[in-house]
Structure formats: C-alpha cells, structure tokens
Amino acid sequence: xxxxxxxxxxxxxxxxxxxxxxxxxxxxxxxxxxxxxxxxxxxxxxxxxxxxxxxxxxxxxxxxxxxxxxxxxxxxxxxxxxxxxxxxxxxxxxxxxxxxxxxxxxxxxxxxxxxxxxxxxxxxxxxxxxxxxxxxxxxxxxxxxxxxxxxxxxxxxxxxxxxxxxxxxxxxxxxxxxxxxxxxxxxxx
Numbered sequence: 001x002x003x004x005x006x007x008x009x010x011x012x013x014x015x016x017x018x019x020x021x022x023x024x025x026x027x028x029x030x031x032x033x034x035x036x037x038x039x040x041x042x043x044x045x046x047x048x049x050x051x052x053x054x055x056x057x058x059x060x061x062x063x064x065x066x067x068x069x070x071x072x073x074x075x076x077x078x079x080x081x082x083x084x085x086x087x088x089x090x091x092x093x094x095x096x097x098x099x100x101x102x103x104x105x106x107x108x109x110x111x112x113x114x115x116x117x118x119x120x121x122x123x124x125x126x127x128x129x130x131x132x133x134x135x136x137x138x139x140x141x142x143x144x145x146x147x148x149x150x151x152x153x154x155x156x157x158x159x160x161x162x163x164x165x166x167x168x169x170x171x172x173x174x175x176x177x178x179x180x181x182x183x184x185x186x187x188x189x
Contacts (some may be wrong), residue, residue, distance in 0.1 A: 007045045009035050015056045019100045023053055023110045050118070053107070058119045060103055065125070068093075069132060079139035083152065083183050084176055086133060092154060093170030094163040101164030102157075129153065142186040151182050 007166040017026040028049055032039055046052040050075035068089060075085035093099055100106075104122040111118040130153045137145035137152075162171035 006037050006041050007052075010037050010042055010045065010052065011055050011059050014052055015035075015060055015103075016098070018053070018056060018106075019098065019103055022106060023141035028052075030037075054117055054121060057104065057107060057118065058123070061121070061125045061128075065128060065132070068129070072136075079141075080137060080183060080187055082131070082136045083140055083148075084179055086136075086152065086156060086161065087172050087179055090159055091169045092176070094160075094172055095171035099163070102160050105160070106155075126153075129156075137186070140183070141188050143188055144186065148182060148186045152179055155179050157181075 010031065014026070014031050017031060017034065028039070029044065031052075032042060042052070046055065071089040072082055072085045073091070075088055076082055079166050104125050105120050108122045113119065133152050133156075134145050134149035137148045142148045155178055159171040159175035163169055
C-alpha cells in the first residue's frame with residue numbers, strides 16, 4: 001500500500017466510523033484497528049485527531065457534493081424540475097444503507113464552538129449546497145432565486161433530520177411536495 005493510499009484508507013475508515021458512531025465516540029485506536037494502518041503512519045499524515053476530522057470532512061464534502069450535483073443533473077434537463085430533483089436525490093440517499101444523517105450537522109453538534117476549523121468547514125459545505133440550489137433557481141428563472149434557495153435548503157435540512165430520526169425516507173417526498181408549491185409560486189410564467 002502506498003503512502004497516499006494509506007492516508008486515504010485512514011480517511012475512508014474514519015469517515016465510516018464517524019458517520020455511524022460520531023466523532024467523540026470513535027477513538028484513534030479504533031480507526032487504526034479497522035484501517036489496518038500503523039499509528040506512526042497515522043501521525044505522519046495527521047498531527048491530531050482534529051486534523052483527521054478536518055480531512056474527513058473535506059474528503060466527504062468533495063465526494064458528496066459531486067455525487068449530489070451529478071445525480072440532480074442526471075434526473076432531468078429542465079431547470080425547474082432540477083429544483084425538485086434535489087428531493088428525489090435526497091430520498092435515494094436516505095434509502096441507502098450508509099445513511100446516518102448529515103455528517104456536517106453531526107460535526108457541528110459535537111464541535112459547537114464558533115470560529116473553529118470544524119465549524120468553518122461545515123458552514124462552507126452548507127453554503128456551497130445552498131449556492132448550487134440558488135444556481136438552479138436562477139436557471140429556472142425564479143423571481144427571487146436566493147430566497148427560494150434558502151427556503152428549499154430549509155426543507156432539505158428538515159427532511160434530512162426527520163429521515164435520520166424516523167429511519168425513513170418518506171420525509172424527502174413530503175419536503176418535495178412543499179418545495180413544489182414554493183417553486184410554482186417563485187417561477188415566472
């Protein structure tokens with residue numbers, strides 16, 4: 001295994017463990033045991049557990065956003081319908097075996113201090129998702145695309161939370177119904 005593949009193995013293992021069990025509940029020894037990587041190698045790549053957590057969040061951010069945007073774009077070519085496809089993709093995510101809620105909301109819950117790198121990384125992710133939805137709203141010719149994006153993100157975040165609480169993807173369909181009303185009222189005819 002190359003040095004870079006060991007780093008990625010650590011990140012992927014930590015991601016799975018943090019997603020399922022939380023950041024504070026998972027210790028370095030557990031990550032090492034599950035990844036099969038030596039402690040010295042871990043500390044060659046990451047100075048601390050917090051540094052590993054940041055690497056995990058950035059890794060997940062890049063992969064999840066790319067997956068999410070590609071999945072939305074693949075659903076339809078029509079801009080207005082893409083706004084609703086956001087919730088279709090969310091439903092597919094909620095149905096997956098590895099859905100444990102939003103990793104970033106979990107991170108902020110465990111690291112609530114303002115101004116920390118963890119919180120900044122989480123806020124950046126949420127902001128980029130909102131910018132993407134605002135872009136879709138502009139493409140759909142929404143009257144107030146930024147406002148519509150904020151409203152849709154609120155519905156999406158609520159759906160994510162309820163899917164986690166209820167262990168059910170039904171919240172995505174419910175959020176989609178509410179989103180449809182908002183989209184219909186926001187798009188110029």
